[in-house]
Amino acid sequence: MTDDFAPSVLNGEDEAYTVRPYAVTGGRISGEADGLPIEALVSSTDEGKSLKGLTPERKKIIKLAAEEFMSIAELSAHCKLPLGVIRVLVMDMADTGYLTIHTTTSLNSTVEDRSGITLSLLESVLDGIAAL
């Protein structure tokens, strides 16, 4: 924690406001979650874990990801939360067994790294688009 730590900030404001995006992550700050591709798919695990005590945002993500595979970007759009917040929440809930993340892009890959784009993959994409 840094010198910026200032518990009085929240109490010091008179105006009421809805929960700030960064409050919903419960303090977990993006680190490795930054590397989660925006197109990475998320699904809810079928482990019957109790959702009791989870924040509404977390419950909503689990519910959305139980219906169909949801990308980080889609979760962001449906939950109306910034990508960075969704990434942190998803990474956290994957660690705790609520969600499974599906991605073939490694979390620390760079823009220049194109190793995941293979000829056979492109052929499938080309055939698929042509058939639309």
Added chain:
Amino acid sequence: MASQPSSATGTEDKAHVAPTVVKIVIAGGFAVGKTTFIGSISDIDPLNTEAAMTEHSVGVDDAGGLTARKTHTTVAMDFGRIALPGALWLYLFGTPGQDRFLFMWDDLVRGAIGAVVLVDTERLDQCFPAVDYFEGKGIPFIVAVNCFDGVARHQLEDVREALGLSPEVPLIYTDARERSATKQALIAVVQLAMERLKD
């Protein structure tokens, strides 16, 4: 830690295998038709998401105290999704319109097959940042001149010269409203990416 998330976290549902995901980035200046382009072919209505610019500097600790307080600037971007045969999902991501958000493109472009740079011939200069970016990063891209009225007012070679595009960059006409035209543009990007791999 979930660096290889599928295997590291939770049990994979065998009966419900995740689609393979690919993406193509749709770039170009503000209001050039990126969202229209995406909407013309997407299975879902284009969705909107945003990235907050100050996300690394703002956090809330367990005690509820703010670790930093800054004004959030948000950048909106639109995207769509197309299901292709063979359990393939193609995402189309539109770049934020303004040049000053170029720094967040790495996040958007990482892992993309390639890009379509949409051009409005009335405002050619607006696509310079996108062209420079994709050239600099070695990302396969095509330039698609969006003809809103269906009439090509500029000869493609004039556009090529004005943009200083090398001969290897495919340059086509498109109509962002027309599914058949956007489809051709996407095909051109994939073909270009394939040629690059074969070289």
